[in-house]
Amino acid sequence: MASAKPRVKVPKTAKKGDVIEVKTLISHKMETGLRKDKATGKEIPRMIINKFVATFNGQPVFEVDMEPSISANPYFKFNFKAEESGEFEFTWTDDEGGVYTAKKELTVS
C-alpha cells in the first residue's frame, strides 16, 4: 500500500448561513498505468485514488469519481454552507483498497 498523507483546510468557525471554502490535498503519485519503466520497458500498473468522499455529520456532501487524468497529489476545493456545528470526514480510496481519512470540526454560531 502506498503511503498517502491527507491535508485539509477548513475554517474552525463560521456564522450560520455562511458559505465556507474547503480545500483538500493528498500526496499520491496517481500512477496512470500508461507509463513504462525506463529500465525494463514494462508497463507500470495503474495505481490511483479513484474516489473522494466528503461527509458532514455522516451525510455525504461532495464526492468525486476519479480517473487517471486527475493530477498527482489530487487537490479539491469546494464550498459548504454552514447550518449547524459538526464534523467533516474526508475519505480517499485507492485501486489497492487503501483508505485514507481526515476529520475536521466546524463550529457554527
Place this chain on the structure above:
Amino acid sequence: MTKLTRRQFVIVGGSALGVAAFGFGPAQAKSNGYEEYISKFTGGKTPVEGKLTLDMPEIAENGNTVPLTIVVDSPMTKDNYVKQVMIVADGNPSPTVGTFHFTPSLGKADASTRIRLAKTQNVHAIAEMSDGSFYSTKREVKVTIGGCGG
C-alpha cells in the same frame, strides 16, 4: 516537373482526392470516444450549452497539472440543484477525467481540481441538474508539455 497531359492530370488529381478522403477516415476514427461517454452520461439527451463555466488556463505550460474550476449557475436549494458534473478531455488517452457529485448542502456549485492533459485539446464539462436537464460547456487548452507520461 514533367508536363502533364490532361488525362494524366485527371488521374493524379483523382488519386490526390482519394488520399484526402482516406486521410479523413482515420482522422475521424482517432477520436478517443469522448462522445460516447457524454451520451452515456446524459442517457442520449443532447445537453444545452450554458449555465456552466469551465475556468482553465488558455495555455498550460505543464500538462501534468492544469488547474480546473467548474461553476454552475444554480440556486443549490433542495428542489433545484446540480447533481453531478462530468469532465471529459477529448485528446487524452482515456477521455474521462472525473465526475463531481454535488448536494444542496454545499450552498454553491463551485469546485476546483488539477488535471492532466496529454496535448492541446478541448475539455468538456456536462452538468446534470436535479430536474433531469443537462447543460454543457467546453474549453480549448493549449498544452506545451504533455502530461500523460510515456
